[in-house]
Amino acid sequence: MPALLCAGVDEAGRGPLAGPVFAAAVILHEPTxxxxxxxxxxxxxxxxxxxALAIRQHALAWSIASASVAEIDELNILGATMLAMRRACEGLQHAPQHVLVDGNRVPQGLSCSAQSIVGGDARVPAISAASILAKTARDAYCQAM
Structure with a gap:
């Protein structure tokens, strides 16, 4: 029986006053x-x-998504963060069967079960990987501005 495909999800950019919020979802390849x-x-x-390079090369699946400034203004930062997280999950090359989300809330509308884990970015490798991809994507966006 194959292992449960579990994605870790995290965001970057909720605190800053400018730019979109980024989120990433990662399914790690257990043998690697x-x-x-x-x-x-x-x-x-x-x-x-x-x-980030190692994650892109060795993860079973990964996806980075964002929610725009207009979406933040329309939905508020929490709503936009949840939207970016859902988009990241939907963008995975393999559909996860379960999602672990850093924090105390999970995005609505996911096609699988989900669980929030406070401090998950330091405790769950897949969430750590998502944290790294989201942060490096946001940093690249800010440097390009």
Whole structure:
């Protein structure tokens, strides 16, 4: 019987006053662990970039999505964050059977079960990986502005 496809989900950009909010979803490939995964806020920029490359190369599936400033204005930051998280889950190359979300809320409208985990970005490798992809995507967006 195949293992449960479980995605980790996290966001970046809820605190800043400008720009979209980014979210990522990652399904790790269990036989290929990625060493050094942690909460993106606890890693240097160079380490985040190196890990982001490893995640893109070795994860079973990953997706990055965003919600625009207009969507933040329309929905509020929490609603826009949940929208970006749902988009990231929907963008995965393989549909997850369960989603683990950093924080205390889960996006509505997912096609599978979901669970929130406070501090999950430091405790659950798939959420750590999502944290890293979301943060590096937001950083790249900000540098391009």
């Amino acid at each position: 662990p990625i060493a050094g995964l942690n909460d993106s806020k606890k890693l240097s920029a160079a380490r985040r970039e190196a890990l």
